[in-house]
Amino acid sequence: MRGVPVDADAILSWYGAVRRDLPWRRTTDPYRILVSEVMLQQTQVARVVPYYEAFLERFPDEVALGSAPTADVLRLWSGLGYNRRALALQACARAVARDGWPRAAEGLRALPGIGPYTAAAVASFAFGEQVAAVDTNVRRVIERVDRAHRTPRPLAARAAELLPAGRAADWNQAMMELGATVCTARSPGCDACPVTGCRSRGRPLPPPPARRARGAQRFEETDRFVRGRIVAALAAGEELPRGIAAERIERALAGLARDGLVVRDGAAVRLP
DNA sequence: TTCCTGAAGG
DNA sequence: CCTTCGGGAA
Numbered sequence: 001m002r003g004v005p006v007d008a009d010a011i012l013s014w015y016g017a018v019r020r021d022l023p024w025r026r027t028t029d030p031y032r033i034l035v036s037e038v039m040l041q042q043t044q045v046a047r048v049v050p051y052y053e054a055f056l057e058r059f060p061d062e063v064a065l066g067s068a069p070t071a072d073v074l075r076l077w078s079g080l081g082y083n084r085r086a087l088a089l090q091a092c093a094r095a096v097a098r099d100g101w102p103r104a105a106e107g108l109r110a111l112p113g114i115g116p117y118t119a120a121a122v123a124s125f126a127f128g129e130q131v132a133a134v135d136t137n138v139r140r141v142i143e144r145v146d147r148a149h150r151t152p153r154p155l156a157a158r159a160a161e162l163l164p165a166g167r168a169a170d171w172n173q174a175m176m177e178l179g180a181t182v183c184t185a186r187s188p189g190c191d192a193c194p195v196t197g198c199r200s201r202g203r204p205l206p207p208p209p210a211r212r213a214r215g216a217q218r219f220e221e222t223d224r225f226v227r228g229r230i231v232a233a234l235a236a237g238e239e240l241p242r243g244i245a246a247e248r249i250e251r252a253l254a255g256l257a258r259d260g261l262v263v264r265d266g267a268a269v270r271l272p
Numbered sequence: 273t274t275c276c277t278g279a280a281g282g
Numbered sequence: 283c284c285t286t287c288g289g290g291a292a
Contacts, residue, residue: 041278047290048277081288088279115279135277176277185275186292208274219289228288259287275292282284 003146004197008164008171014194015174018181020045023052025173030101030126031062031093037118038089043081045180051080065093071235071271074261078235081228084259087272088113103127116156124168132159133172137179144183147199226252231261234271 019025022045024036035055039048055076059065065073070090077086091112102108105123109116120133132138134156142158143149150158164171182189190201219225226248229241240249253269256262263272 037277040276042276042288043278044276044290079289081290082278084287085279113279117278121277133277136275137277172277180277224287224289231288255286273292276290279287281286 003142003148003158003161004199006145006162007194007196008162008167010194010196011174011178012164012167012170015170015177019173019177020181023049024125028126030122031065031096032056033122033126034092034114034118035059035089037121038085038092038113039080041082041085041118047080051076059093062093062097065090066097074231074271075235078232083228083231083261085113087260101127104129105131121172124172128169130163130166130168132156132163132168133176134159135176135179137176137183138172140185141175141179141183141195144188144200145195145198223248223252223255227256227261230256230269231271234262234269240269 024033027033036048036052039052039055058072058076059068068090070087073086073090074083077083080086092114095111096102102110103123104127105119108114108119108122114122117133117135120129120131121135123129123131124133134142138159139155142155142162146158162171178193178195182193188200188205190198193201195201226241226244229244230249230252233239233241253262253264257264260272262269
């Protein structure tokens with residue numbers, strides 16, 4: 001399945017014209033880039049911005065983050081979600097403060113919490129490596145342009161094929177901006193899209209793959225909810241949340257302790 | 273209910 | 283391959 005020809009210059013020009021002035025687009029400092037990319041994992045831009053500013057104010061570089069009490073890190077992270085990301089980020093800070101920055105995606109990939117996307121993003125934005133970063137936006141844009149689904153490896157190959165020479169940083173930002181602001185999941189704005197040959201232009205979205213229902217469970221009944229409540233309470237200096245069944249609290253605490261998000265001293269529970 | 277600049281573990 | 287992991291907004 002070949003992809004359609006894509007005018008990369010048109011997309012780059014469009015990006016230059018509409019580009020949102022986001023704080024992490026004002027720097028090439030690998031630490032600041034990494035903090036933004038980790039915060040942005042599965043988290044919308046609008047909600048990350050205030051956390052990003054406060055986090056960098058308190059932890060301006062990898063030495064500050066690496067030497068800080070983990071409880072402080074979790075306090076500034078609390079509310080963002082996926083708290084394990086904060087632990088991984090601090091572990092990254094300690095590693096690069098000790099060993100220096102891996103300057104290529106392959107080396108970054110070995111750091112905790114850094115997968116294929118984040119490694120490519122940091123490598124291209126901070127170090128200028130010519131690699132394509134494929135996040136959910138980029139995947140959706142490519143799938144719609146070619147009107148074809150691909151498994152991860154062929155998708156990565158297609159993304160690499162599209163990458164214009166020497167423009168990886170702007171290109172990756174441009175493709176994500178396109179997916180985030182125009183080619184959105186629910187209602188693609190084809191009228192404002194710079195991609196000329198898109199096979200999906202003006203056509204109705206294909207029916208979403210029927211995903212099997214997951215037990216009709218309310219979020220408040222999930223372990224994730226209890227975990228979040230516990231960490232938020234501890235970060236706020238409060239006791240364990242009341243009104244939740246002891247068995248659910250215990251199950252959540254066991255998972256949190258296994259992840260290193262809480263420390264248990266007998267009956268006492270505290271942040272690490 | 274789905275979605276969001278994913279990664280790690282089974 | 284599958285599930286887990288937060289939380290808010292549309």
